[in-house]
Amino acid sequence: MTKLEAKNIVKNFGHNGYKLKALDNVNLKIEDGDFVCLVGPSGCGKSTFLRIVAGLDTPDGGEILFDGKPVTSTGPERILVFQEGALFPWLKVRDNVEFGLKIAGIPKDEREQISNRYLEMMQLTKFANSYTFQLSTGMKQRVAIARALAMDPDVLLMDEPFASLDAQTRDLLLVELQLIWEKTKKTIVFVTHNVAEAVVLGNKVIVMKHRPTSVKKEISIDYKRPRLTEDENLLKFQKEIISELRPEVTEKSSSE
Amino acid sequence: MTKLEAKNIVKNFGHNGYKLKALDNVNLKIEDGDFVCLVGPSGCGKSTFLRIVAGLDTPDGGEILFDGKPVTSTGPERILVFQEGALFPWLKVRDNVEFGLKIAGIPKDEREQISNRYLEMMQLTKFANSYTFQLSTGMKQRVAIARALAMDPDVLLMDEPFASLDAQTRDLLLVELQLIWEKTKKTIVFVTHNVAEAVVLGNKVIVMKHRPTSVKKEISIDYKRPRLTEDENLLKFQKEIISELRPEVTEKSSSE
Amino acid sequence: YHSSYSGSENRIRVAFFLNVGHAVPIIGTETGIFSNGLGNQTVIETKLFDSGPQVIESLFANSIDIAYVGPGPAINGFLKSENKGIKILSGAASGGASFIVHPDSSISTVKDFPGKRIAAPQIGNSQDVSLRTYLSENGLKPAEKGGSVVVFNIANPDIYTLFVKGEIDAAWVPEPWATILVNELGGKRLFYEEELWPDKQFASVLLIGRSDFIEKHPQIIQNWISSHMETVDRINSNPNESELIFNQFLKKTLGKSLPDQIVSESLANLEITSDPISNSIYIFAERADSLGYLGRHGYDLEGIFYDAKETEP
Amino acid sequence: MAKYLGKKIAFYVILVAVWQVVAMADIWPNTIFPSPSEVAEDLAYGAADGSLFYGIATSMWRLIVGLSIAIAGGVVLGIFMARVEIVNQTIGSLVLGLQSIPSIAWVPIAILWFGLTDSGIIFVTAIGAIFAVTINTYTGVKNIDPNYIAAARNMGAKGSQLVTYVLIPAAFPYMISGFKQGWAFAWRGVIGAELLFSFLGLGFLLNVGRQLNDVSQVIAIMIVIMGMGILIDGFVFKRIENKVMYRWGLR
Amino acid sequence: MAKYLGKKIAFYVILVAVWQVVAMADIWPNTIFPSPSEVAEDLAYGAADGSLFYGIATSMWRLIVGLSIAIAGGVVLGIFMARVEIVNQTIGSLVLGLQSIPSIAWVPIAILWFGLTDSGIIFVTAIGAIFAVTINTYTGVKNIDPNYIAAARNMGAKGSQLVTYVLIPAAFPYMISGFKQGWAFAWRGVIGAELLFSFLGLGFLLNVGRQLNDVSQVIAIMIVIMGMGILIDGFVFKRIENKVMYRWGLR
Ligand SMILES: Nc1ncnc2c1ncn2[C@@H]1O[C@H](COP(=O)(O)OP(=O)(O)OP(=O)(O)O)[C@@H](O)[C@H]1O
Ligand SMILES: Nc1ncnc2c1ncn2[C@@H]1O[C@H](COP(=O)(O)OP(=O)(O)OP(=O)(O)O)[C@@H](O)[C@H]1O
Ligand SMILES: [Mg+2]
Numbered sequence A, B: 001m002t003k004l005e006a007k008n009i010v011k012n013f014g015h016n017g018y019k020l021k022a023l024d025n026v027n028l029k030i031e032d033g034d035f036v037c038l039v040g041p042s043g044c045g046k047s048t049f050l051r052i053v054a055g056l057d058t059p060d061g062g063e064i065l066f067d068g069k070p071v072t073s074t075g076p077e078r079i080l081v082f083q084e085g086a087l088f089p090w091l092k093v094r095d096n097v098e099f100g101l102k103i104a105g106i107p108k109d110e111r112e113q114i115s116n117r118y119l120e121m122m123q124l125t126k127f128a129n130s131y132t133f134q135l136s137t138g139m140k141q142r143v144a145i146a147r148a149l150a151m152d153p154d155v156l157l158m159d160e161p162f163a164s165l166d167a168q169t170r171d172l173l174l175v176e177l178q179l180i181w182e183k184t185k186k187t188i189v190f191v192t193h194n195v196a197e198a199v200v201l202g203n204k205v206i207v208m209k210h211r212p213t214s215v216k217k218e219i220s221i222d223y224k225r226p227r228l229t230e231d232e233n234l235l236k237f238q239k240e241i242i243s244e245l246r247p248e249v250t251e252k253s254s255s256e
Numbered sequence C: 001y002h003s004s005y006s007g008s009e010n011r012i013r014v015a016f017f018l019n020v021g022h023a024v025p026i027i028g029t030e031t032g033i034f035s036n037g038l039g040n041q042t043v044i045e046t047k048l049f050d051s052g053p054q055v056i057e058s059l060f061a062n063s064i065d066i067a068y069v070g071p072g073p074a075i076n077g078f079l080k081s082e083n084k085g086i087k088i089l090s091g092a093a094s095g096g097a098s099f100i101v102h103p104d105s106s107i108s109t110v111k112d113f114p115g116k117r118i119a120a121p122q123i124g125n126s127q128d129v130s131l132r133t134y135l136s137e138n139g140l141k142p143a144e145k146g147g148s149v150v151v152f153n154i155a156n157p158d159i160y161t162l163f164v165k166g167e168i169d170a171a172w173v174p175e176p177w178a179t180i181l182v183n184e185l186g187g188k189r190l191f192y193e194e195e196l197w198p199d200k201q202f203a204s205v206l207l208i209g210r211s212d213f214i215e216k217h218p219q220i221i222q223n224w225i226s227s228h229m230e231t232v233d234r235i236n237s238n239p240n241e242s243e244l245i246f247n248q249f250l251k252k253t254l255g256k257s258l259p260d261q262i263v264s265e266s267l268a269n270l271e272i273t274s275d276p277i278s279n280s281i282y283i284f285a286e287r288a289d290s291l292g293y294l295g296r297h298g299y300d301l302e303g304i305f306y307d308a309k310e311t312e313p
Numbered sequence D, E: 001m002a003k004y005l006g007k008k009i010a011f012y013v014i015l016v017a018v019w020q021v022v023a024m025a026d027i028w029p030n031t032i033f034p035s036p037s038e039v040a041e042d043l044a045y046g047a048a049d050g051s052l053f054y055g056i057a058t059s060m061w062r063l064i065v066g067l068s069i070a071i072a073g074g075v076v077l078g079i080f081m082a083r084v085e086i087v088n089q090t091i092g093s094l095v096l097g098l099q100s101i102p103s104i105a106w107v108p109i110a111i112l113w114f115g116l117t118d119s120g121i122i123f124v125t126a127i128g129a130i131f132a133v134t135i136n137t138y139t140g141v142k143n144i145d146p147n148y149i150a151a152a153r154n155m156g157a158k159g160s161q162l163v164t165y166v167l168i169p170a171a172f173p174y175m176i177s178g179f180k181q182g183w184a185f186a187w188r189g190v191i192g193a194e195l196l197f198s199f200l201g202l203g204f205l206l207n208v209g210r211q212l213n214d215v216s217q218v219i220a221i222m223i224v225i226m227g228m229g230i231l232i233d234g235f236v237f238k239r240i241e242n243k244v245m246y247r248w249g250l251r
């Protein structure tokens, strides 16, 4: 069954005098329970696309279908892990993680149980009572991941969630995320610039074109799980993706 | 000649009721013209250390010597590329890049020449007149790098500057940075969580312990330049570093 | 005491100022003349004010029933309500204003006025009307009309400060300020205002009432007026007692009082009377009108005085 | 805090000393420029006979009621203005206009609607303070990082939850500034109204001082008004402010 | 903007219509609640004989001078308070205290220092507006993201460069709010001072209306004061605000 479908998504931005075409007819089908990774050059429009899927921005053309119905607003069934700082500075780490649960009216002790679980997974138990300014960048990123996982959404939209994590911490989380996905069969859309990460996580890796962006290529990764970054058998997928990406970046550097 | 020396640097933070020891006697010597990469687990204190070196924070113990003299304040000879959002939202991209030059009293046309050069290097020429909210995360990071390079400082302190860049753009910049370093013989301290990046860039890679942090190991990378990420000869250095790092992360996950 | 009470049978709300000219309501309530006169079924509520226009606003807003005010606000209120809202019930004081010259000023007669700076309190009040009329009677014009005399309308305490600083040459002020300027700052009293009026008399404080209250409660009004007269007699026959009670009242309500000397001189400088001196009221209105204070459509004082027969109980 | 206490006290001591010296220099007669000792005497007198405390208590209770109304109303209005453009364009533009009306001009309306009662004074007080709260709330909400709102909406917050869990806490650092100013303008409003209503309270005492030409009483009351402001700033607003600033990492 | 213009006009039209209806319903006598047509008549009369324009011009010039002084002084004071803790602890605490003093209480001092001159009125105006500017600047500067300041200092900015290139632009979104309020309070100050000094300008006209119990004149002047506020808000402050908001990505 198709969970998410992007139909001819177009998005333009005004930039002091000229119009920047960011998304140019992005078409994409994501099946229920799929794990899709998006890769593409910096500034091509990956975050913009995720925001539109989350219902936080409206496209200038085309539409997103969620379970067959057009997306018109945002909602807790499609949770976005923001690429940058959307933690609430007025809340402690624990309260940040529990925010969505509180909104949903889940009672305090249940909330606490859930937040404890994810804080532990993110190795942040000790920092449950800290404020966000007291965290390192990587720690903040982990809080954001915990907050999203705590909501247990249908669709998880993750915008480079591991970008600021050291390789070792990331490897642990790569395994955790695969376990969660296998257990809950969520649909996950995961943006990353790390090709190794993409092939470890994705059933499908989608390569985006340079701006104006559309889908360049979909590559299926059929390989047993849980996958590890070290696994040399994944290298051939990496190479394929990199060979798709290289011309995009070169085009970019020549065009700008 | 020793450019920078960290002597028994100690830094503590208050965290709602308990004292967190972040840096515990960090000792480090960096020679003039050296290219040093720092790696270590997330939240171990890398950013804190760089801020102290930049003179933006004061340590609770120990001191930083710069050219043999204790560092008491910040200054344009030690420029820090912040890990997160220190671009000025009230300025256009170009004015952000020229900020330090303007402060230094450099005339307008000279400033423009410099900013043009680095904007082009960062592939941002087209966005010179955009405001920062109009950029993607990776683009913002590139503006921050351009701003630091434009200042042409003695010592360049870079806090995960490539974290949000796609692999291809990063590869281009890895080469650029090596060229700049070879040409200007700056001293560079470069924090990264990407071990491959560390071995490509550094003459020396410093592995930091888990919190409370100190220097665990210094590894020299003697290898011709410019180095490329693909270079398989660098793998052995990577392996060595990873084997030093692994126990740090494991300790972390068990201790928290 | 919300306005929903306002029609209540047994209550009268009276407003007055803490001025020597308002000796009648002060002495009358302090000595119990009013409460005796009104009987114990009628509750008296007193309200202190310090600006005439505010009293009129409060009358219009049904927040008070009767009030002691100067002729300016009384006439204005009457005309603004299209001759319907209020009536003059009685007089309360006459005189009590003087023209005081600064000790360093060269003013000794009206001929010295050109080029001088002269102050009077609020626009439209008795002193202001008198000053401006006096100027025009002597062929002078204020500066804002292109004339040679600069007139400042400014509150009495601020006149005091200007007097100290020597920024004004003279001031037309009511008691006790006239006496204060003379006694404390060495001002010269060039003339008493009453000297300029027929019979050396002009109404300076009047008792006025809200017309609908008067219609609804003629008996209370009658009683008030007779107690008012009784108080006038009491004051005039016992000036010393009056001074004492006045200063005690100040002390009680304000925690402060004026020097006895100032109080007794001020009281001596005005006349407590229940005569509204209707003649002076018509003259006053005429003067105010020619100064443009009574509106653009002419005026008519028909029915301003209360006639007990109209509302015979 | 404590480490500045000494300097703070020294500052005020010097201020009073300078005042005393100027007063003694006899540039102006002390009927219009009294010395601090005369003012202190007046204060002591007012304290001794209790009139001062009664005045403070009366004004204070009016102020608290008026300010509470202003804060509640101002926060609601400010949030609406910031979030609903049509409200901003209509009522919003009125607000700046209304704010420029001096409280003296509100008095007649207060008398008309409330009579010569406490409610009238409270009305003038609330009106005087509400706009500062409104405009600061508006500015605070307008300047919230849009990502916070996006994230909250994404997690299902809308309507009143969005307001209480996100808009208010996120704008709070600026709202405090509005409350502070609201406090000051409420004080102005209370004093102004009491002065015009001549109806108990500190404003009444201020007016008495003026009418009896007792400048030292006027200054004594002004000092009491200021002193209350300084105390409340130190004990209420500074504390909240420091707490909030800490959370946001603004030391 | 333009797309709300229709609604904006409709809003004011409805407001006036409701007022007319209430006035005609005769709930309150028109001595205290005049109808808009009476007020309009008064305005027309004032416009015809020129006194209104002369009043506006006089008040406006005093306001602009006073407000300029207030903005310059308030920005400097606010920045000092935010950046130098000892200034905050001493002068800062005084500021909130001083802000709560009604302008009526400043008039005697203005008279004492400046006499009955324009300077006296400008003094009262500036004093009335300076504290709003100060406190908003203070709040704005206090809430600047510390990373901005750190980055600027790192690049060599200090002293006046730090102030002009970083503190002021970074705090600007809040400073505008201070200017807006400063504008409103300057108006209050001018009107208050003119009212008490009775010295030309709109406040003088307001006072004449009040002293003669001419409510429709009072309301006419109030509408002029408000109208000026609304116009300036729309043409000056809203524009600056929109520009700044756009730069910061706050739509
Ligand atoms: N609010 C905005 N206003 C104007 N332009 C915008 C805005 N947001 C994004 N853009 C532009 O749209 C393009 C795509 O941005 P987006 O953030 O989606 O890129 P991205 O693929 O996520 O990049 P990165 O990998 O660097 O995060 C960029 O060129 C950016 O300049
Ligand atoms: N201002 C602060 N207040 C309290 N604690 C802080 C503060 N800044 C940093 N810390 C703590 O100090 C430790 C080190 O933080 P730092 O930002 O230096 O880590 P890092 O090594 O840069 O991590 P990352 O790789 O995630 O960026 C963390 O545990 C963090 O919680
Ligand atoms: Mg992005």
Ligand SMILES: [Mg+2]
Residues within 6 Å of the ligand: A136, A137, A138, B046, B047, B048, B083, B159
């Ligand atoms: Mg860091």
